[in-house]
Each structure stands twice: as structure tokens, then as C-alpha cells.
Amino acid sequence: MMEAGGSRRNSIELVGVKTGTAMPAEMREALHLRGLVPAGIEDFGKQEMRAFKQLMSKTSNLEKYEFMATLRCMSVNLFFRLVLNHFKEVAPIIYTPTVGEACLNYSYIYPFIHPSKTSVGLFITLRDTECIDTVIENYRNTMAQQIDPEIAVITDGSRILGLGDLGVNGMGIPVGKLQLYVAIAGLNPARCLPIVLDFGTNTQKYLDDPLYLGTRERRPDDETFYAAAGTVLGALFREFPGMLVQFEDFSTDHAFGLLDRWRNKAMCFNDDIQGTGCVILGGFISAVEQAGIPARDQRILFVGAGSAGVGVAKQLVDYLVIEHGIPEDEARAMFWFVDSRGMITANRGDRLAEHKVYFARHDNGDTQCATLEDTVEYVRPTALIGMSTIYKAFSEPILARMDEMNPTARPIIFPLSNPETKAECTFEEAMRCTGNRVLFASGTAFPDYTVPETGEVKVPGQGNNMYVFPAIGLGSVLCKPERITDTMVFAVAKALAGSLSEQERARGELYPRIERIREVSAGLAAAFITQAVREGLAKETHWIEIVESGMSGGEPDGAASIGKYARRVLGEVKRLMWAPTASVEQYIVEAAATENPDDI
Ligand SMILES: NC(=O)c1ccc[n+]([C@@H]2O[C@H](COP(=O)([O-])OP(=O)(O)OC[C@H]3O[C@@H](n4cnc5c(N)ncnc54)[C@H](O)[C@@H]3O)[C@@H](O)[C@H]2O)c1
Ligand SMILES: O=C(O)C[C@H](O)C(=O)O
Numbered sequence: 001m002m003e004a005g006g007s008r009r010n011s012i013e014l015v016g017v018k019t020g021t022a023m024p025a026e027m028r029e030a031l032h033l034r035g036l037v038p039a040g041i042e043d044f045g046k047q048e049m050r051a052f053k054q055l056m057s058k059t060s061n062l063e064k065y066e067f068m069a070t071l072r073c074m075s076v077n078l079f080f081r082l083v084l085n086h087f088k089e090v091a092p093i094i095y096t097p098t099v100g101e102a103c104l105n106y107s108y109i110y111p112f113i114h115p116s117k118t119s120v121g122l123f124i125t126l127r128d129t130e131c132i133d134t135v136i137e138n139y140r141n142t143m144a145q146q147i148d149p150e151i152a153v154i155t156d157g158s159r160i161l162g163l164g165d166l167g168v169n170g171m172g173i174p175v176g177k178l179q180l181y182v183a184i185a186g187l188n189p190a191r192c193l194p195i196v197l198d199f200g201t202n203t204q205k206y207l208d209d210p211l212y213l214g215t216r217e218r219r220p221d222d223e224t225f226y227a228a229a230g231t232v233l234g235a236l237f238r239e240f241p242g243m244l245v246q247f248e249d250f251s252t253d254h255a256f257g258l259l260d261r262w263r264n265k266a267m268c269f270n271d272d273i274q275g276t277g278c279v280i281l282g283g284f285i286s287a288v289e290q291a292g293i294p295a296r297d298q299r300i301l302f303v304g305a306g307s308a309g310v311g312v313a314k315q316l317v318d319y320l321v322i323e324h325g326i327p328e329d330e331a332r333a334m335f336w337f338v339d340s341r342g343m344i345t346a347n348r349g350d351r352l353a354e355h356k357v358y359f360a361r362h363d364n365g366d367t368q369c370a371t372l373e374d375t376v377e378y379v380r381p382t383a384l385i386g387m388s389t390i391y392k393a394f395s396e397p398i399l400a401r402m403d404e405m406n407p408t409a410r411p412i413i414f415p416l417s418n419p420e421t422k423a424e425c426t427f428e429e430a431m432r433c434t435g436n437r438v439l440f441a442s443g444t445a446f447p448d449y450t451v452p453e454t455g456e457v458k459v460p461g462q463g464n465n466m467y468v469f470p471a472i473g474l475g476s477v478l479c480k481p482e483r484i485t486d487t488m489v490f491a492v493a494k495a496l497a498g499s500l501s502e503q504e505r506a507r508g509e510l511y512p513r514i515e516r517i518r519e520v521s522a523g524l525a526a527a528f529i530t531q532a533v534r535e536g537l538a539k540e541t542h543w544i545e546i547v548e549s550g551m552s553g554g555e556p557d558g559a560a561s562i563g564k565y566a567r568r569v570l571g572e573v574k575r576l577m578w579a580p581t582a583s584v585e586q587y588i589v590e591a592a593a594t595e596n597p598d599d600i
């Protein structure tokens, strides 16, 4: 790669320099490094082996997280190679659940990095919003950011997983989500922008903590919040046209509020509402296929009515209406909700938050249920979905009742709250209490379970939005839809359900094995792009030809056919995905063309 004016230098070889053990002898010579590096010359694979060994030697998960964070500063390529090749072991370190612990400790473990050399992302205070153009300009001018971002994940830290208001400490979440974007969906790491709106925190513990790194004041009122967030988003969409914004872990009212304000104006989506809705719909479709009672006869009880619970339930309603032809009122009547005050009914006597009104029951007469136990007895659910942040809310007696109430059908039980310290139950409990009949998915991965009677090893489903947000993001970045519609998200959910291999289906699993997540995500992104083109919203018009050329066999209808017709789209998506490269090879190629190695 040559710079304008013929000066021969580039940034890729810096990775080669940093991962010094990979540097070939002639380069060490050329760079005057003789004697400064151990004699062993390694390839990328050896470096990966050493890095993995060092990672595994750490005793606590938080130490592992810190090791990975440091490694990323040293070598982006090596970091992502490690993530990709050891996804099952590394994902729970850089993402849920350890990222939750990292956020709780963020102000304590924040590294001593130089922001102009290694940029974490943007930390935007209320004061900064008054000079937002300067903030963006500073970001552009940092050494690390030579190219504009194509995706931003943004939070204000107000509802981090189920851990509450963590203020600026929530920055770990956008960072972790974007690392999965790179690993799973092949986005270019240099084009990923994590952002925290550091507008304060209502958590007194942080306000009192001398090491807390964020703004030391309470959160502003709604009017100030929306005005300031609007200033930031307006500037981002103006300065980086075509950039996708993913809203993440905002408190529920602001999650819905921001989505409503921006979804028709710009390329954005809310991961907790739409991403979660999408992934759980995918798992639900697979579960219903195995449950033994048809979708229209399901009685679905949600525990927790926040952005996640309501987002998921709305996607399920859409599915029942569109795919099963059930009228919307009847579909909605298949759902019951419990929140911190009990079963949600229109005549409960309190003023329901706006997002809960749609699902409030009107058919309960005088019956009000104050507890989950009572609601389970009243509803007699076939499916129990937890998004309540209440650890062990699905007690063993409740799980056992799910089993008794569903003697012929298999009960669907999804404890989806994160991290595992907030999960409504474990896989082991759900298996044991239902005679191993449960159809299970959890937000945080649980260990496999060995059925004592048979020795059979059962793998729990992980109903985490990480199965879909990378594909929604990749699809958006590639085809640039004017806006992201529910039907595009819906296409991804159906494609996810259609992505299980024959073996996975035969084993009764609800999601594809995590090891296949990159391959699966490419397929889901292809489904997203295909749908965006069909809706006439893809601004990158070359996808129209690619999609249409695959549709010559007729109109597709359903997940399987999306897969069939999207083959050409899939090939193109895969071709465009970023992958870590052996920096040493690039180094040789580039450096061989360097006239003056001292320029590097
Ligand atoms: N698996 C996933 O991919 C995924 C995605 C998004 C969110 N989540 C998890 O879902 C959880 C909820 O997220 P949210 O954004 O909806 O949060 P939220 O705080 O807005 O919602 C929590 C809900 O639980 C209810 N609740 C509180 N105590 C309760 C109790 N004792 N019994 C019943 N309900 C109770 C609250 O009233 C509220 O409706 C979090 O733990 C989050 O990590 C998981
Ligand atoms: O971050 C996750 O693991 C999933 C989800 O977005 C959440 O908020 O819990």
C-alpha cells in the first residue's frame, strides 16, 4: 500500500513490529533490532499457541479479561485470531458473562494507555455535547483512527446487563459487542466505534467512589437526556453518513424512546429490543417444532416486562400473525406478563408504563396474581420466558409445576437474564425438574448436562442476541438500508431457525453450535440483505443485481428458500468479511518495498 506522493510506509507493518517474535531475520536486521528480540522466529500459529497458554494460565476470569484487553492493544490480529480459533473459551471472557464483571470493575482496571495511540472509543459527557464537533474531530485525528467508523455501539450505562446503572463503567459493553462484531461478522476492527454517553449515574456507590472514572453527578431529566443524546446522534449521522448505530443497554424507557425517535430517520436498531426479539424468536421457532403442541396453542408467560421482555414478545406476536395467520388480538392473548408487582393486568390498580400497556390482560375479571407462583397456577403456561434480572426466579417448585402442567408437551423454559448471577435458573435445574424434557435456552451459557440415567450429554441453547446482532450489523453495513425494518429483523430470525444442521436438529438443539457462529452469521447477513433489497431500501444498489440473479427460480417464501436464493449473496458477504491476517506476511510484503526502513 503506497501513500500519495510515493512515500512508502503504511500502518499494517506496525503490527509486525509489535508482535516482534514473528519478525523474520532480514527485517530484524533492516530495522536495527539485532539483539533486541529472542532468536526464535515464530509463525502466527505459534504466537497464538503462546497467547492461548498465557490466557489459560490466569486464574480468574477478570484476569483473563485484562489479559485479552492488553493483547488487543498489542496486536489486533493476534487478539482476533485467538478469539476466532477459541471462540467457545474466549467469548465468555470478552463478552457475557465476564464483561459484566469487567464493567463492575471498569474504573479499577482501566489501563494506562495513551488515548492518541490506542483509542478505546468515545466518552461523551453532557458538557462535551456542547462541542460535539470537536469531539468527533479529535476522534478522527487520533493516530489509531485513520478511517471513518462504519458501526457504533452506544450506551449510556444505565442498564448494563441485569446489573443496573453502572454509569461510565458500562463502556465495557459497547467494546465487547464490537469485538464480537469483528470476530463473528468480520467487520473491520478499525471501523468499529464504541461510545458511552457519560451523562452521570444514579448509583450512589459510584458517585462516592474516589476511583470512579465517570461524571460525578446524577443523571439528567428526560428533556436534557433526549436533547443531549439527539445532539450526539445527529452529529454522528451527519459526520459519518452510512454508519450504523446500535443502541445497547439503555434503561427501558430511553431504549424505547431513542428507538422511536431514530428508527425511521437513520440506520439504527436497539439490540435489547430487536436483537433479543430476533434471537429468541429464532429459538422459539425451533422449540415449537419439538414441543409437541402447535404454536397457536402455546400459552407464553414472560417474567420481566422491560425492553427485552416486551421486545421479544412483540416479535413473537408478529411471527404468529405473519407465519401462522393468527389475528393479532388472538396472538396477543397468548401472552401473559409478570413484573415486580405481579401479573400485568389493565385493572391492577397502578399506572402501567407505556411499553407494558399492549400486553396488559383484560380478561382476568377480579383475579390479580401478586407472585410468579400464583401466575403460573392461573395461566398454566406451556412456555416460561425470564427477562426479570431475578436470580433463581424460576425456583425448583415452579420448574416442577411446568413439568406437571405439560405432561404430553415439552415445556419451553428460557431463563434469559444476564449475567449468570441474574439467570432465572440453570440448565441443570431445568433438566432435573422436568425429567430432562425441557426445551431450554439461557442468556448466559451454562455447562453441558449429562443425563444420569443414560449418560447422554445435553448441550443447552444460548439465547443471546450475539447470534443475531452481528448479522444485522454486517448486513446493514454492507447494503446500507435507509432504515432497519422489523421485517428485516424477522428475516434474520427465520434464517436463524433455518440454520440448524441436521445433527443439531436430531440432537434436539435450539441454536446452531457456537463454534459455527461465524458461518451462520454470514448466512443471516445474507438473509438480511435479501430482505432489505426486496423492501427496496438497500442504498448500496449493486446488491439488487446480486439478489435478483439468485431469484430467477421464482419468489422465495420462508427460511429455507431464503437460504436457497441467497447463495450468491452469501458468497459476496463472505468475500467482504474481515479476518485476522498473519501480520508477519504482510510485513514482509510491505516492508520489502520500503525504501527507508527508518520511516516505519
Ligand atoms: N439473552 C439476551 O440476549 C438478553 C438480551 C437483552 C436483555 N437480556 C437480559 O434481560 C434482563 C432484563 O433486561 P431489560 O432491558 O428488559 O431490563 P429492565 O430492567 O427494563 O426489565 C426488568 C423487568 O423485570 C421486572 N422485574 C423486576 N423484579 C421482578 C420480580 N421480582 N419478578 C418479576 N419481574 C420482575 C421489572 O419490573 C422489569 O419489567 C437483563 O438481565 C438483561 O441482561 C438478555
Ligand atoms: O449483552 C448480552 O449478553 C445480551 C444482552 O444484550 C443483555 O443486555 O443482556
Ligand SMILES: [Mg+2]
Pocket: 161, 248, 249, 271, 272
Ligand atoms: Mg444488551
